[in-house]
Amino acid sequence: MTSITSTTKLCALIGDPVEHSLSPVMHNAAFQSLGLNYVYLCLRVRSAELKRAVDGVESLGILGFNVTIPHKVSVMTYLDEIDPIAKDIGAVNTVVNRDERLVGYNTDSLGGLRALSGAGVTLTGKKVVLLGAGGAARALSFSIAPLAGLLVILNRTEAKAVALASNLRRRFDKKIRGGPLTQDALFTEMADADVLINSTSVGMHPKREECVVDEDLLHSRMTVFDAVYNPLETRLLREAKSVGAKTVDGLSMLVHQGALAFKIWTGVTPPIDVMTRAVEAAVEG
Numbered sequence: 001m002t003s004i005t006s007t008t009k010l011c012a013l014i015g016d017p018v019e020h021s022l023s024p025v026m027h028n029a030a031f032q033s034l035g036l037n038y039v040y041l042c043l044r045v046r047s048a049e050l051k052r053a054v055d056g057v058e059s060l061g062i063l064g065f066n067v068t069i070p071h072k073v074s075v076m077t078y079l080d081e082i083d084p085i086a087k088d089i090g091a092v093n094t095v096v097n098r099d100e101r102l103v104g105y106n107t108d109s110l111g112g113l114r115a116l117s118g119a120g121v122t123l124t125g126k127k128v129v130l131l132g133a134g135g136a137a138r139a140l141s142f143s144i145a146p147l148a149g150l151l152v153i154l155n156r157t158e159a160k161a162v163a164l165a166s167n168l169r170r171r172f173d174k175k176i177r178g179g180p181l182t183q184d185a186l187f188t189e190m191a192d193a194d195v196l197i198n199s200t201s202v203g204m205h206p207k208r209e210e211c212v213v214d215e216d217l218l219h220s221r222m223t224v225f226d227a228v229y230n231p232l233e234t235r236l237l238r239e240a241k242s243v244g245a246k247t248v249d250g251l252s253m254l255v256h257q258g259a260l261a262f263k264i265w266t267g268v269t270p271p272i273d274v275m276t277r278a279v280e281a282a283v284e285g
């Protein structure tokens with residue numbers, strides 16, 4: 001095990017709350033397995049303190065940080081540079097301190113896509129139904145839109161789905177539409193869907209028995225991906241498995257977005273298997 005010394009470099013998570021984050025176990029396991037002299041800590045930062053905290057990153061020489069609720073959008077104001085995809089998505093979850101310039105990225109976007117491709121799911125030409133239009137949905141939609149044959153975004157607040165779809169159409173010139181997250185819309189859209197993605201928070205702990213889709217709309221020809229990772233097997237995934245659908249859990253997205261951040265900070269590709277085992281043990285423990 002690498003010990004903390006006078007030259008240990010610091011990475012962190014900035015958010016409020018941060019106490020339940022799985023990122024420290026995931027990143028510290030990867031640092032240790034590669035023998036890198038880095039440590040990852042959670043730093044609770046209240047909204048009113050965000051600017052001072054970000055200024056402190058530069059002055060303290062912190063190597064990089066992740067950003068979580070509620071700072072993913074507001075942090076953008078305090079950065080020197082933002083990756084074009086993160087700018088389009090409108091949220092940053094990873095920042096690197098590169099030559100005293102803070103550069104922001106969104107690794108949720110590609111992380112979600114890697115979770116799907118890692119499970120052998122290709123999106124090219126497929127019909128993808130994406131539920132939600134919040135931060136996770138926006139991030140996922142920007143990596144899915146260029147590939148999918150048709151992307152349908154359904155959200156409880158319909159106007160957000162419609163606005164996201166029209167924003168994506170301007171950027172990608174693809175078949176993309178938005179609508180309300182109702183049982184009627186699900187009934188119409190799911191019958192010929194190849195991939196269903198839940199990026200709403202429905203089904204998340206403690207409301208584990210909630211499910212955004214009725215079981216009788218799920219079918220064995222589709223892949224069902226749930227961005228929710230607590231619990232690991234949501235009710236949606238359990239029901240999808242029972243009808244014979246392929247399933248992908250949110251933990252793989254969490255690991256892949258973390259692996260992309262790790263590479264941005266260190267320049268080194270981390271071991272996905274080590275990170276996965278570390279978060280699985282933390283969730284199950």
Ligand SMILES: NC(=O)c1ccc[n+]([C@@H]2O[C@H](COP(=O)([O-])OP(=O)(O)OC[C@H]3O[C@@H](n4cnc5c(N)ncnc54)[C@H](OP(=O)(O)O)[C@@H]3O)[C@@H](O)[C@H]2O)c1
Nearest residue numbers: 132133134135136156157199200201204227228250253254
């Ligand atoms: N696996 C990963 O790496 C990863 C990464 C990011 C997020 N996530 C997970 O993804 C989920 C969403 O996160 P987020 O950051 O996108 O949150 P967010 O920005 O707050 O968005 C929440 C989304 O859920 C919808 N929603 C909430 N309650 C609902 C309900 N009762 N019925 C229908 N829709 C409902 C909201 O619809 P309205 O617009 O109508 O409010 C919105 O679309 C969370 O569970 C989070 O843990 C996972």
